[in-house]
Amino acid sequence: MKVLAIAAAVTVLAGCGTLGKNGTRKHAEFYDQATVENRPVVWPVRSVSSFNDSLACMDRMLRDNHINQVTITSKDIPDASGKVYVSATDMLITSLSEMSRLSNTFRFVDYEVNPLNQDTVQTLSGLMLQSNQMLIQMPQLYVSGAISFLDQNVMIDRRGFGAASEDAEIGWSRDLAGSVMGMDFHLGDFITRTLLPGVHSANEITIAAKGSGIDIGGRIKKAGVQIEVGGDYSQGVGPAARTLIDLSMIELVGKWARVPYWQCLALDQAHPEFQRQLRQWFLEMDEGERVGFIQRGLRAKGYYAGDASATQITPKLRLAIQRFQLDQGLLATGQSGFETYEHLARDYVRTDGDGNFVQVGWGEAGSTDSRLPPALAVEPRNGSPALDSTKPRLPRVEITLPTAGKARPLGELLSFNISVDRTSYLQCYYRDAKGAIAQVYPNPLQPTALVEGNRALLVPDVGNPQSFAIALTAPGIEELRCLASPVDPSALLPAALQAPALTPLDVRSLDALEQDYRRSVGGGVGRGRVEWSVTP
Structure with a gap:
């Protein structure tokens, strides 16, 4: 009888483990949640350290x-x-x-050569090097x-x-x-x-x-109760x-x-408590206040137009957030989380000299925290306007030459390092010493007019062996002028500016070209220019 009882119990337990009507399929609704619950609880963020701003500096x-x-x-x-x-x-x-x-x-x-871990790229590199099909x-x-x-x-x-x-x-x-x-x-x-x-x-x-x-x-009496409350924190x-x-x-x-790198290490953003202070301010805001701050910050930086009265994220604001996140190297989710708040607020925070963080240009008309000493009562960093500023902010275009100085020798091959502070459509025009003007960007080898913000663009692309060259062949004054627009100007420009790149344009001067460009495209156009002299 005992043996039969044990066998019956085993049979019952085995039946419980089947996939039948009384098995795991009975709980299909529970298992159906697994693919959802397996998702991350919070949004991913970019890895940062105290020296992220120092790297940008x-x-x-x-x-x-x-x-x-x-x-x-x-x-x-x-x-x-x-x-x-x-x-x-x-x-x-x-x-x-x-x-x-x-x-x-x-x-x-x-x-990298690792004989113990030959990955696909390493294996293909070895094969191509042996057949002279690859140049490292x-x-x-x-x-x-x-x-x-x-x-x-x-x-x-x-x-x-x-x-x-x-x-x-x-x-x-x-x-x-x-x-x-x-x-x-x-x-x-x-x-x-x-x-x-x-x-x-x-x-x-x-x-x-x-x-x-x-x-x-x-x-x-004879009953007991035990309560334990604990917390562990480990960096x-x-x-x-x-x-x-x-x-x-x-x-x-x-x-x-041989540059003064220590200036980049002395930034307030490198302080270990910088992010923690911003996080505290962020948590003290309710959702409406956070959305209002995001609107004001994006409007001040030129990403958002209109009033900042919305208490929820609108489709227009979400698009502005995504554009800002993209230019800052963040995940372009369109969410107004702490990461976006921090990148908007960092230009408006300084130390007061005693290790405390105070707000600069945070309130109305660019008011400054009263705790800030007069010597530090200055405008926000990086040329940022006050958060409540409603003045239109044009894209900022920066152009640098390979070497310092405005005098360039005959025969030099020029390349330009160009950057825009926000994602924009970019056109660059070159005037040589004889007065001829041609579009050098976009060009057949660099056809994309939309350029990412805060990213270097080399024109011509010296890394491409098939690229064209800009050679200085005559003495005189030359100039490169770049125009950046938030809208695609390709279908808006007059016929005189629609000629193929790298061919002379039928325009009187760069000033006249810029006037025609602005008249066709409308407002919001930023400009960058650099001028140099070609000497024998």
Whole structure:
């Protein structure tokens, strides 16, 4: 009888595990949620460190100092501690890329030989190199370095308290722990495989961890109850590693280029508490206030027109948010989250000299926080107008020549580094020493008129061996003028400006050309120009 009972139980349990009517299919509605619940809880965000704005500052500094383009590569960045599981080399490449958005200074040579992990690109590269079908440019510089150490729990502070009676007890505890991570980087000459003297960085960062808890217990007659409340906080090694790598790359590049890189490290945005302060202000707003702030900020920066009275995101505002996010290198979701708020607010926040953050140009008519000393009571950063400004802001076009100075020798081949502060349709016109005017952008090899904001555009594209050249063949005064519009002007321009690129236009002067352009396209046109003299 016992054996039969066991067999029957097994049969019942086996029946419960089938996919039949009484099995898992019975709970199909529950399982149907799996693909939905498997989705992320929050929107993804771009990885940032305290030095993201410093990288952008370095990018502008390299461009303004006419640092020529170089090829660079990196050795593998090992982890000497064996405890930091991050891809340091890829973080390094990202830092160099961020310092090349406007300056176009660095081109990373991505060639890696790993006999233990032959991926598709590496395998194809090897085959094409053997058959002379691929040319890999030799790098001029290389980065060498390592995660030097990770000393865990260098500082530990434990505190606790407890008390008990016959019927109750209570306890409290708190633990603080600090670990230290270090990185060393060097820059070397690739041809000679020698490290450049003095061009190095050695930095450390503290990774904080905190744990706390409260225990409460009691007894009523023979019944007891126990309550535990605790919380743990631990900073990750990933963001710490990215912060150290960004700092190291700024130091290496600044020392190599001989530019005052320390000015970019002294930005208020590099303060460890900068993002936390902005986050606090963001959380203190309700949804209507956040939408109002986003509207005001986008209107001040030229992305949004009209009043800022809406309390919810409208289709027009969503499109403006997406355009702003795209130009800032954010995920263009159209959502008014903290990331967008931070990138709008960062030009309007300064330190007051005592480590506190205050608002500049935040209120009506560009009012400044009363706590800010008079010496710092200035306009917002980067030429940004006050948040409540309703004055139209035109696209800002910047053009730089390969080298400094306005005098250029005969026979020089020119290229122009052009950037726009927001995504726009761009037309560039070149007037030579003899007065002939031709459109040089867009051109047959660079046909796209829509250019991304805050991104370098080289005209002609020196990286394309089939590109045309602009040669200085006669002495005199020459000029490049670029016009940026938020709308596509191709179907609006007069016939005189519709001639093929790189062919002479039937116009009197660049001023007359610009007048015809503005008259055809309408308002919102920004302009950039650079002039130079060609000398024998």
